[in-house]
Amino acid sequence: MEHYSIHLTINGKKYTFFVTEEDTLLDVIREKAGLTGTKQGCGCGQCGACTVIMNQKAVNSCCILALQADGSEVETIEGLDSPSGLHPIQEAYIEKGAIQCGFCTPGMIMSTKALLDQNPQPSRPEIREALSGNICRCTGYTKIEEAVQAAAAKLKEVSHES
Ligand code: FES
Ligand code: FES
Known part of the structure; x- marks a missing residue:
């Protein structure tokens, strides 16, 4: 299957990923960036377990193709951590x-x-x-x-x- 490169900023850090047409933003966050705080529930936009903030809006990351997210700024639950403790x-x-x-x-x-x-x-x-x-x-x-x-x-x- 063909792979395409995309660029994302996740929790302020810049990444380049190689993705297929079928990969979702959730796949990229969990499997390629290793940020497993974002959960996969239904996988089809019904439960909100996969919610992240993309370009200032809460979105279901299981419903967004990685290719559609190219160039976006994403915040995940890991981005709320701070050296001084919990958010x-x-x-x-x-x-x-x-x-x-x-x-x-x-x-x-x-x-x-x-x-x-x-x-x-x-x-x-x-x-x-x-x-x-x-x-x-x-x-x-x-x-x-x-x-x-x-x-x-x-x-x-x-x-x-x-
Ligand atoms: S995993 Fe349920 S809405 Fe995304
Ligand atoms: S589903 Fe268990 S705390 Fe919300």
Whole structure:
């Protein structure tokens, strides 16, 4: 099968990958970049486990061909790590008990980040809408929505301090 080169920036680092017409962005992130924090669930756009931020928007990486993503900037859950510890969104999810099995969590957190990057103080309906593509089988969503509100408050505090 023919291979094509693509260029991606993932979590601020530049990469060149050789991909086929069939490879998805998710395949590239997990198998070629080795960033396995992004999960594969349904593989067909239904569950949101594979959510990453591409060019400032939350997307299902299983639904995007690697060739379509050429030249894009991508953020994955690994990009939230910092030497000083967890990202405020991650802290909020832990503090509010919004994680059980954790399989949906990286995707949830990336949808949360995309929302809060655009809308730092979302209402409960706006949170529900932004996370509507992310399925969680464990938590019942209430704690996740509380975590998003807590994350918004934490990020506001951080921005006032800096
Ligand atoms: S794995 Fe991509 S939406 Fe389910
Ligand atoms: S915590 Fe288990 S699927 Fe969401």
